[in-house]
Amino acid sequence: MAVSLKETYELLGCIQCGRCTAGCPVGFRTYLNVRKVVYEGLTETGPRDAKGRPEAWNCTTCSNCTDRCPKGVKPMELLIGLRSAAIEKGKAMPTVRDALESTFKHGNPWGRGRDKRMEWAEDLDVPVADEGEEAPLLYFYGCTPAYETRAQDVAKSLVRVFAAAGVPYKTLGTAESDCGNEIWRLGEQGLFELLVEGNTELFRSHGVETIVTSSPHCMNTFKNEYGDLGIEALHYSQFLKELLDEGKLELPTPVEKTVTYHDPCFLGKHNEIYDEPRDVLNAVPGVTFVEFDRSRERALCCEGGGGRMWVEAVEERGERIAEIRVNDAVALGADYLVTACPFCLLTLEDAVKTSGNEGKIEVVDLSELVAMAL
C-alpha cells in the first residue's frame, strides 16, 4: 500500500504559519504556493505527483522553505518527492526527459558525447589520471564547465590558478560523470543511485582523498548525499582560501573594480559557506567589495538550481529573480557581479542581457576574478 505524503514527509508537524511561502523566491512569480502544497499533502486533498501539480517543477530547491520552517518540516523534500512520483510514471517534460536520458547515456545532462567532455581543456596542460592511477587530490570539473561554452571559463581559470599555486591535482578526464545533484532534485532517484554507485567506485579506484569541485552543486551532493564516501569534498572557494592562507597562492595583479558577490544557494544556504568566497574575493588586490542588501542566508536564488536549467518554468510572470539581482548589483555601482557557481554564472549573465544592462555590469565567476589577479 502506498505510504501517504504526510507520513513520508512528516507533514503533520506543519502549523501553517506560511514562513515557507513567504521565503520562497519563486512563490511571488509563479503559482507555487509551498504552504498550500504542504496543507494539501497533510490533509490528503491534493495531487500526489507533479503531473497534477506542475508548479512543483518551478522549485529551485534553494532550501529557504526547509531552512525557515520552525517545526522542522521539509517542504523542499516534499516538492522533490512530487517530482519523483511523476518521474516514476514517466511524466517528465521533454527537456527534463532529455536531460535524464542524456545523463544515463553520456554521463551529462547536456546531451553531449562523453568523448567531448575534455574539449574545454584542449589547449591547456590538464593532468588526467590514467585508469587505476592514484589521484589523491581530484579536481572534479563538472558537466556544465565541461560543455557550456561560457561556463568553460570557470574550469579554464581554475586550472590556471592551480598551476600558478603548484597544486598537484589530477582530473579523471572523460571518465568523469555527472555528480547527480540535479538528477536527485529532478526526482530521478534511481538514476541518482546509479551515479553514486559509479562515481564512488571510480573515486575509490583512483585513491581519491579530496575532491575540489567547480560547482557548489557537485560539492553539495558529494559532501551530503554520497553516504559513507569517506572523501573530503570542497568547493574551489574553500580550497583557494586554504591556498591563500598557506601562502601557496599569490595574487600580485590588482583588479581595480567595484565588486559585489551573489551567494549561490548550494554554497550558502545548503552548506553555510559564506566567508570563504568573500575572503578569496577580498584577497584580490584593488577590489572594492560592496555587499548586497539581500546577502548570505537572505540571498536571493538565481533560479538555476533544482534542475531548473532543464525545466521550462510553468506559468511564470513578472521579472526573473536573476534580473532583480542584476538590477540590484547595478544600483550598488558594481562593475562586476561575482558568483561562484556555473549555474548562477549563466542565469545572471543571461539576466544582464534581458534586463538591458549590457555594458553596465559584467558577471564574473570568482575563479575568473582570481585568475585575473595572477
Added chain:
Amino acid sequence: MNIVVCLKQVPETAEAEVKLASDKKGIEMEGLPLQINEADNYALEQALLLTEEHDGDVTVVTLGPDSSDEVLRMSMAKGAAEAVRLAGPAFDRGDPVAIARALAAAVKDLEYDLVLTGCMSSDDGNTAVGMALAECLDLPHATYVTQMEMGDGEVTVGRELEGGLIEKLKMKMPCVLGIQTGINEPRYASIMGIAKASKREIAMKSASDLGLDEGSVGEEGSRTKLEELAYPPVGEGAEILEGTPAESSGKLAEVLREKGFV
C-alpha cells in the same frame, strides 16, 4: 485494443565521430551508447497512448543481439505488457525483407488490432522493414504517419508528405503503420522502472521456434547483401569557421548575410 510494436536498438551517433569497422561491414561500436531507434520510440508511445485510451495491451517485438533486451525492458517500464525477442545466429545479417519475414512469423500468432513500427531506422535507414512486414502479413500499410484517429474497425491516418502536405487515409484494421517522429511526446522510463522490468520475462524465439526455414531468414534468406560501407567523397564548398564560439558565430552571421539567407 491490442497493439504490437516492432522496434530495434541502434547506436547513438549524433555526437560521435563515426568510424568504419576494419571489415567495412559496419561501424566501430565501442564507446557508442545504445538506445531505442528514435522513430520506434514514437511508435511505442503511440501504442501506449492508444491502449491507455481504448484499453488493451502493447506487445513489443525486436530482432537483435542480447543488448536489445535493454530496449525491451525500457518498453516494459513504460507500460508494454509483453516482450518478444527474435534471437539466434539464423537471423544474423538479414536484409530488410528477411527481417520482416522473421518479424511477421512472430507477430502473426499474437492478438493485435494494429502493428506499429518506426517509419525509419537511424542506422541503416532503409525505411523498408515496415512495408515488407505488412506484405508478409498481408495487411494494409501506411508510412510517415503523423496523425491517427480511431474509428470502428478502422483508423484514419495522416501521412506527412513533402511541402507540408498531409495525406489522409482511411484504413481497415488490422494494419501496419510506420510512425513518424513528432506524432507525440515519448514518456520517460525511470531507472527504477527499468530495474523492475528487468525481473519480467522476455519471450525468446529462435527461427525454429517460429517454424521458419533457416534459409528464409538472416543472410541466407536475403536477396541483398552488404558489400561495403564507405565514407562519402569529400565535396567542395564546405567551410569550417575557426575561432571562439563568439567569433565563429559572428563569421557565420556574416556568411548568412552575404549569401542572402537572412
